[in-house]
Each structure stands twice: as structure tokens, then as C-alpha cells.
Amino acid sequence: MAMRWYQQSSHGTKPPTSENQRLAAVDTATTEKARRSVSVRNPRRRRRPALVAPRATTPIVTAIATSASRAVKRDICSTDKATEPTATGGPTPRRSPRWSTRLWGRRGWRGRKHSMPRRAVITGWGRCVPPVTLSNADLERLADTDDEWIVQRTGIRNRRLSHVEATDLAELAARRALACAGMEASDLDLIVVATCTPELLCPSTAATVQDRIGAIGSAAFDLNAACSGFVYGTSVVAGLIQAGFAEKVLLIGAEKLHFAMDYRDRSTSILFGDGAGAAVFEPSEDGAGVLAVDLGADGGKGSTMVIRSMGSQGEPGPTNDPETFRLHFEGQAVFKMAVQSISASARRVLELAGLTADDVDLVVPHQANARIIESATRRLGIEADRVFMNIAELGNTAAASIPMAISDALDAGRVQPGDTIILTAFGGGVTWGSIALKWGDRTEPVGIHVGELPDTDMTVFDLLRENLDFYAPLHVDEPPIS
Structure with missing residues (x-):
């Protein structure tokens, strides 16, 4: 069993010489397998938005706008296009994204295009x-x-x-x-x-x-x-x-x-x-x-x-x-x-x-x-x-x-x-x-109610x-x- 594990996982490295080394190698192999599996996931599968943006991507700028008493969260999405500094020094896209407003509802994020105040x-x-x-x-x-x-x-x-x-x-x-x-x-x-x-x-x-x-x-x-x-x-x-x-x-x-x-x-x-x-x-x-x-x-x-x-x-x-x-x-x-x-x-x-x-x-x-x-x-x-x-x-x-x-x-x-x-x-x-x-x-009225008040002779x-x-x-x- 140990040799079979070594043949499948060592990829030409020397077999472990102790139990501690063997366990460490198992951890390394498991991590490597998980890393490789990410690249073969179904690319069409819908991903949930990450809670924290990866360091390598363009930062996400979040603004909170209030319309009446409802809070509206705006995500200015990152793009592959180059950005230019704003008056405050932060990056901003040269072209506004098509979907830029997301309202948080009971069922999660709901995209709205050109949202107007309620x-x-x-x-x-x-x-x-x-x-x-x-x-x-x-x-x-x-x-x-x-x-x-x-x-x-x-x-x-x-x-x-x-x-x-x-x-x-x-x-x-x-x-x-x-x-x-x-x-x-x-x-x-x-x-x-x-x-x-x-x-x-x-x-x-x-x-x-x-x-x-x-x-x-x-x-x-x-x-x-x-x-x-x-x-x-x-x-x-x-x-x-x-x-x-x-x-x-x-x-x-x-x-x-x-x-x-x-x-x-x-x-x-x-x-x-x-x-x-x-x-x-x-x-x-x-x-x-x-x-x-x-x-x-x-x-x-x-x-x-x-x-x-x-x-x-x-x-x-x-x-x-x-x-x-x-x-x-x-x-x-x-x-x-x-x-x-x-x-x-x-x-x-x-x-x-x-x-x-x-x-x-x-x-x-x-x-x-x-x-x-x-x-x-x-x-x-x-x-x-x-x-x-x-x-x-x-x-x-x-x-x-x-x-x-x-x-x-x-x-x-x-x-x-x-x-x-x-x-x-x-x-x-x-x-x-x-x-x-x-x-x-x-x-113009959609319909008409024909009822009247009670008659009176007074x-x-x-x-x-x-x-x-x-x-x-x-x-x-x-x-x-x-």
C-alpha cells in the first residue's frame, strides 16, 4: 500500500523515510491535487461573487447611495481596460459597465439596469x-x-x-x-x-x-x-x-x-x-x-x-x-x-x-x-x-x-x-x-364602481x-x- 501511494503521488521523488515524512507528503499531494482541480471545473458554472477580491485583480470600488429609505449598493466592476486616476486619486473605469447597480433583496443580489428611485x-x-x-x-x-x-x-x-x-x-x-x-x-x-x-x-x-x-x-x-x-x-x-x-x-x-x-x-x-x-x-x-x-x-x-x-x-x-x-x-x-x-x-x-x-x-x-x-x-x-x-x-x-x-x-x-x-x-x-x-x-379610470349612498327624502x-x-x-x- 505504501509503495502504491509512492508510485501515484511521489512523481519521481524519493520515498518517505519516516512516518512523519510520509504524512507531510500526503498533505502536500492533497493540496497540489486540490489546486489542479480548480482549473478543470466547469467554466460555465455560475460563480458566487467573491467576498474578498483577489489581490491580483483591480480593486472593487463600493459606494453606498440612499434613495428614500432604501440603501443601494453600487459596484463599479473591474475591467481589463486600463484605468485612469480620478480627482480623489482612485481608479475608475474608462467605460461604465453595462450592469453597475445591484440591489440586495431577500433572495440575494438582483441586478438592475438604469435603476430609478422607488x-x-x-x-x-x-x-x-x-x-x-x-x-x-x-x-x-x-x-x-x-x-x-x-x-x-x-x-x-x-x-x-x-x-x-x-x-x-x-x-x-x-x-x-x-x-x-x-x-x-x-x-x-x-x-x-x-x-x-x-x-x-x-x-x-x-x-x-x-x-x-x-x-x-x-x-x-x-x-x-x-x-x-x-x-x-x-x-x-x-x-x-x-x-x-x-x-x-x-x-x-x-x-x-x-x-x-x-x-x-x-x-x-x-x-x-x-x-x-x-x-x-x-x-x-x-x-x-x-x-x-x-x-x-x-x-x-x-x-x-x-x-x-x-x-x-x-x-x-x-x-x-x-x-x-x-x-x-x-x-x-x-x-x-x-x-x-x-x-x-x-x-x-x-x-x-x-x-x-x-x-x-x-x-x-x-x-x-x-x-x-x-x-x-x-x-x-x-x-x-x-x-x-x-x-x-x-x-x-x-x-x-x-x-x-x-x-x-x-x-x-x-x-x-x-x-x-x-x-x-x-x-x-x-x-x-x-x-x-x-x-x-x-x-382615466380602469373601472367604475356603480354603488351609491342610501337615498333620503330629507x-x-x-x-x-x-x-x-x-x-x-x-x-x-x-x-x-x-
Whole structure:
């Protein structure tokens, strides 16, 4: 056996003279055999990338780039071509490699050619407008006001009041947005509802909508930033999608504000209406989607807009004081803050996106007040024909106003593929925010949901009767309603 080993392995060397020499020779022969076997491996076999580059090859330069919250690793691959020094002294290829970007995923390295940032793009939209209209002529019977005074100060002629709860409005808007996107509710990863007038404090409106539409297994939560709610919600949704934590998200703005209105107080009753709007967001890597976000708040001025009845501070007592339930609103202070905040926030978001006012195709602002919108956009240097408003017929619907306006703008043909759009808002808290986005390819719905709200025979005064009776003690010294 020893001689046979010697004949096969010694290759003409002298046989080992001791056991230690024999074992050393075995180790040497085994190493040599392994070395030679490398050269006869299948050359077509796919190799895993080496963790450490061989010393004899060109060094691998690795850079880490961050897009949104996802880290992207770039390998500038070595080539056989000569290299030339860069400004920092390191080598760089004369010709860029064909595949230079590799993203680390759950299944390992995935090559991508010409990779674009992952962004959240709107692929579906819908709204729900209640059927009962409260006109300026109706308000003339309730408060010391008239149509000319209201239009001059707010730009509003009508607003809608809901005979059902905000959850019902949110559900119908959601179904319409899903049909528009050609999506099943079961495909959703998350539902977010922006509202400051939820039907219940718990469970959330989002959770109730999730159950009603059949979005089994999706996450759901409410968000309260008052009139800025849809902008705040868009920032949350965009961040989750860009980070890869969600793929398909439904964002809803829904409000039933008229319960908090004292309709004999013209400072608030002329402004607000009910409604809901929704948008479906999906990831895009073609350059479309949310480009930049700017958010802000100043809690020190929160007392300018307050609804106490929805929190523990407004817990009903023995007298159920109407003053606790009605909206407290300081119009002049809000006007000044809104104009300043909207214009400053929109300017910042343009800077963050690397854009100017001239690059903007359309501004879709929160429909707070026509004078606020006109003053703020004038400060930005954006003409009226690049600003979308539907406040005249719907009034101020808080968190629902922007998604409803987006839906109306698309129906009116005001949005085209690739348009640069600014969403901007100011609301209670006080809060403000702006979104810069590039619209995707879809401007027509994939499908249409034909459902409607339940019918009602109620007139606007039938709908308001309970409200008027509840707030009547605040107006005992005033003449009765005509």
C-alpha cells in the first residue's frame, strides 16, 4: 500500500523515510491535487461573487447611495481596460459597465439596469359627495348673512351635508378608488383614514372600512391633522412605499363636519361641508410619484381651531353644554397663518424637489377659502389658471378636500401624464404641509364602481333640525329662525 501511494503521488521523488515524512507528503499531494482541480471545473458554472477580491485583480470600488429609505449598493466592476486616476486619486473605469447597480433583496443580489428611485404614485381615485345641499340662500334663513357677503369672503356658494356617517362616505370613496385602480380590496397592504370627525374614537374609521370592503389582513389606522390630514397621510404612505414596507395603500380623507356647526354663527357655518375622497398608491420606478415632502406644526396656536367634544376634555356632563360641542374658529387669525404657511411650505417643497414655480403644472390646495388660496398662490408666483379650485360647490371639507379636488381635476381633464403637481394645506393644530409629485401615466379610470349612498327624502332643514335645537340655548336673545 505504501509503495502504491509512492508510485501515484511521489512523481519521481524519493520515498518517505519516516512516518512523519510520509504524512507531510500526503498533505502536500492533497493540496497540489486540490489546486489542479480548480482549473478543470466547469467554466460555465455560475460563480458566487467573491467576498474578498483577489489581490491580483483591480480593486472593487463600493459606494453606498440612499434613495428614500432604501440603501443601494453600487459596484463599479473591474475591467481589463486600463484605468485612469480620478480627482480623489482612485481608479475608475474608462467605460461604465453595462450592469453597475445591484440591489440586495431577500433572495440575494438582483441586478438592475438604469435603476430609478422607488416612489409612491397615485393609480386610483374616487370621491363621495352627499346628496343634500346647503346653499347660501338657506344660510340667509339661519344667520345674519347673505349670498353676496359669503361669496365675497369665501368664494363658496353651496356645501353638502351628509345624512349618513363619515364611515359610510369613506367606504364609498374607497370602493370607487379601488375600481378606478382596477384593484381588489384584498390586494391592499394598508388603509389610512385622515379625519378629525370620526364616527367613533375606537375602533378607528380605517378599521371599520377595512372590514366593510373586505380588505382582509391589511393594516389600518386613522390620522388626525385636521385640514392638513391628506397631505400628512400622503407623506406617511409615500415613506412606507419607498421603504418597501408596503406595496398597495389606500388613503382616505373623510369628514362629517356639520354636527359641530352652530348654523346661527356665520363665522363658521358658511365654510364647512361634508364629504370623502380616496386615492390608491402603488410603487413606481419610472420617475413618477412623490418627489418631496414638507410638513410643519405650531401647537402654540392650536386654540384657534378647536372641537372639544371629540376628546376626553369634551366628555358630556349633566348639562351637555352646546358650547363644548361646537367648533371654535378664529377666522382672522387662521386666514393670516394659512396664507403665510401655505406659501412658505409650497416654496420649501419646490426647493427640496429641485423645482421652481415655473415647473409646476397644477396646484391642488386644501379648499379652505378662495381668498386664502388666491393670496397664497399669488405669493408663489403661480397664476390662477394653474390652480384648481372646487370650493364654490363643496365648501371646506377639511381632510377630504384635496382627494376630492384631485378626483374633480382628473374628471375635468386638468391632469396629464407626467404633470408636476403641488398639494398644499393648512389646518387645525395648527398644522401645514406640502407635497411635490410627478403624476404617473394613468388619467382615466380602469373601472367604475356603480354603488351609491342610501337615498333620503330629507330636506336640508330636516337634516339640520336636531342640530338647530341643540344649539338653540346659545341664541335665546336672537329672533327665531324664519
